[in-house]
Amino acid sequence: xxxxxxxxxxxxxxxxxxxxxxxxxxxxxxxxxxxxxxxxxxxxxxxxxxxxxxxxxxxxxxxxxxxxxxxxxxxxxxxxxxxxxxxxxxxxxxxxxxxxxxxxxxxxxxxxxxxxxxxxxxxxxxxxxxxxxxxxxxxxxxxxxxxxxxxxxxxxxxxxxxxxxxxxxxxxxxxxxxxxxxxxxxxxxxxxxxxxxxxxxxx
Amino acid sequence: xxxxxxxxxxxxxxxxxxxxxxxxxxxxxxxxxxxxxxxxxxxxxxxxxxxxxxxxxxxxxxxxxxxxxxxxxxxxxxxxxxxxxxxxxxxxxxxxxxxxxxxxxxxxxxxxxxxxxxxxx
Numbered sequence: 001x002x003x004x005x006x007x008x009x010x011x012x013x014x015x016x017x018x019x020x021x022x023x024x025x026x027x028x029x030x031x032x033x034x035x036x037x038x039x040x041x042x043x044x045x046x047x048x049x050x051x052x053x054x055x056x057x058x059x060x061x062x063x064x065x066x067x068x069x070x071x072x073x074x075x076x077x078x079x080x081x082x083x084x085x086x087x088x089x090x091x092x093x094x095x096x097x098x099x100x101x102x103x104x105x106x107x108x109x110x111x112x113x114x115x116x117x118x119x120x121x122x123x124x125x126x127x128x129x130x131x132x133x134x135x136x137x138x139x140x141x142x143x144x145x146x147x148x149x150x151x152x153x154x155x156x157x158x159x160x161x162x163x164x165x166x167x168x169x170x171x172x173x174x175x176x177x178x179x180x181x182x183x184x185x186x187x188x189x190x191x192x193x194x195x196x197x198x199x200x201x202x203x
Numbered sequence: 204x205x206x207x208x209x210x211x212x213x214x215x216x217x218x219x220x221x222x223x224x225x226x227x228x229x230x231x232x233x234x235x236x237x238x239x240x241x242x243x244x245x246x247x248x249x250x251x252x253x254x255x256x257x258x259x260x261x262x263x264x265x266x267x268x269x270x271x272x273x274x275x276x277x278x279x280x281x282x283x284x285x286x287x288x289x290x291x292x293x294x295x296x297x298x299x300x301x302x303x304x305x306x307x308x309x310x311x312x313x314x315x316x317x318x319x320x321x322x323x324x
Contacts, residue, residue: 039234043229048235063249128231132232154222156229
């Protein structure tokens with residue numbers, strides 16, 4: 001079962017002090033959430049080399065938008081919203097860069113097929129890389145919206161209620177959105193499984 | 204925790220394997236430790252952004268001040284011009300137009316002056 005990651009790491013007073021412009025309080029806030037946010041970003045974007053840059057962008061946006069936060073209670077959904085937006089912006093920019101470099105998605109499909117052909121999931125390094133590549137390729141085949149949403153739900157383990165708060169959408173609407181996104185990924189997953197079976201039988 | 208509730212409502216071929224793959228992905232991607240440069244770089248970025256916004260803020264304030272000065276000067280110039288040109292007529296614009304029109308109309312009814320033709324002989 002995915003781990004539920006949302007839970008306050010700091011008290012409201014610290015957030016209120018940071019809102020009033022207390023640099024030390026803001027520093028403490030960043031230190032408290034840094035590891036968790038960097039982990040989420042890493043799983044959202046799938047490029048470890050850019051995780052810190054995106055993480056700094058998240059906390060930069062937090063610094064300049066803290067005064068808009070109405071109550072300290074909504075701090076975490078707010079932070080996750082900033083994280084999702086920053087990851088989305090990064091993925092969109094990256095996709096645009098990739099599109100200018102190569103318009104061939106078949107390579108991505110081959111990577112995924114190879115990863116899927118690896119068989120049973122173990123925990124050695126090769127297997128870890130294979131899992132990362134498989135999920136990266138799978139999520140790379142859908143839109144940035146679907147990627148971010150599904151990662152937050154399936155990998156980060158956020159509940160529908162938490163996602164509703166992050167996306168400012170009612171739970172039922174979130175459920176529909178999630179269902180559609182999952183169906184699209186599932187379709188890509190089944191296609192990759194079929195391709196993996198073909199690759200496996202040809203070897 | 205509701206993470207798998209929804210997908211269980213919609214059993215699909217491969218759905219469980221996909222969930223297992225996502226779970227495995229979560230397990231092989233732990234939260235990383237930040238580099239020692241993370242905080243210094245973050246504060247550098249914050250200060251750089253603050254500098255840019257303060258430059259734009261100053262520019263905006265200067266523009267507003269200049270615009271206020273220009274409009275004050277224009278207001279003074281207009282009021283001086285107005286005081287020089289004397290009082291405004293008491294009639295309305297339509298009345299003045301009507302009066303002018305009537306004066307022009309009267310021109311048709313003025314007596315024709317006949318110049319005496321000089322005797323050529």
